[in-house]
């Protein structure tokens with residue numbers, strides 16, 4: 495399989511950059527997701543790897559081979575890059591059986607009938623579709639149609655599989671199943687996978703590493719745990735998981751809330767943050783709720799029972815915090831509760 499190297503790639507549409515100075519190395523056999531809100535440049539980036547879009551500047555390499563480099567006028571066409579691509583829409587041929595759909599790219603390359611049978615057989619087996627080979631797409635569910643699209647990408651034995659929100663049209667349960675299957679597929683085949691999604695949960699459960707993007711610019715690259723626990727900036731902290739943000743400033747050994755400066759939390763912002771106004775990020779699970787005694791008193795403003803927890807919105811000195819309570823604890827709206835914050839991270 496192959497490494498994918500993106501060096502300072504940028505794509506401008508007119509005067510605006512959809513992707514700017516994007517650099518990342520995706521290791522051989524790695525599963526990397528590009529994650530970010532709609533319009534942040536994920537698809538543009540993936541299509542530059544595939545060769546459907548030429549970068550305005552920068553260099554793309556697959557394995558040792560440079561496949562895009564506008565400065566040197568290199569632009570290897572998509573079909574010569576050894577990549578397979580699957581899109582959000584199922585994009586299977588409605589008038590062809592499952593077998594014919596998957597065999598199609600082989601047929602174009604004049605692969606022998608016998609080899610077609612073998613390779614299609616293996617691709618369908620990988621996607622658990624062997625017994626549906628004679629069906630037509632209208633006889634398949636959405637999930638099955640997407641498996642056909644995946645099998646069709648795999649039949650060419652790609653070095654790199656590029657997946658652009660392939661699970662977004664599936665219902666929640668099927669999506670979860672497919673996530674696990676894609677991970678397994680990667681292990682079985684050793685193919686390098688770049689998976690684009692705007693769904694942070696999807697990115698977290700599948701990726702070896704996540705590239706978080708915003709407005710065409712990489713915000714952070716790291717393993718899911720690292721990105722969740724040590725976000726590089728407020729955008730990443732807010733985009734991944736649930737977080738509270740408290741505005742305030744350094745005061746002695748602590749952090750005084752902007753809305754109520756008499757409330758000083760026992761956390762010291764790192765000295766490297768020199769700005770006067772700072773923000774402290776606190777995850778809900780790092781706030782404990784007690785009936786009495788804690789760092790702070792708060793009022794319950796809203797509550798939602800979600801089964802494994804009760805989620806509370808509590809007011810503290812002009813701020814609202816989201817907190818999780820154990821399912822068997824129950825505080826009424828309007829009640830006074832006490833909070834202890836055990837961890838937080840500062841941004842300026």
Ligand SMILES: Nc1ncnc2c1ncn2[C@@H]1O[C@H](COP(=O)(O)OP(=O)(O)O)[C@@H](O)[C@H]1O
Nearest residue numbers: 507511512530531532533534535536537538539
């Ligand atoms: N062909 C195009 N012409 C002009 N603007 C485009 C074109 N393709 C994408 N864009 C713009 O580039 C930005 C990134 O788009 P895209 O890569 O599709 O984002 P994402 O996949 O993250 O939702 C968006 O602002 C989009 O409107």
Ligand SMILES: [Mg+2]
Nearest residue numbers: 536537538658
């Ligand atoms: Mg997109």
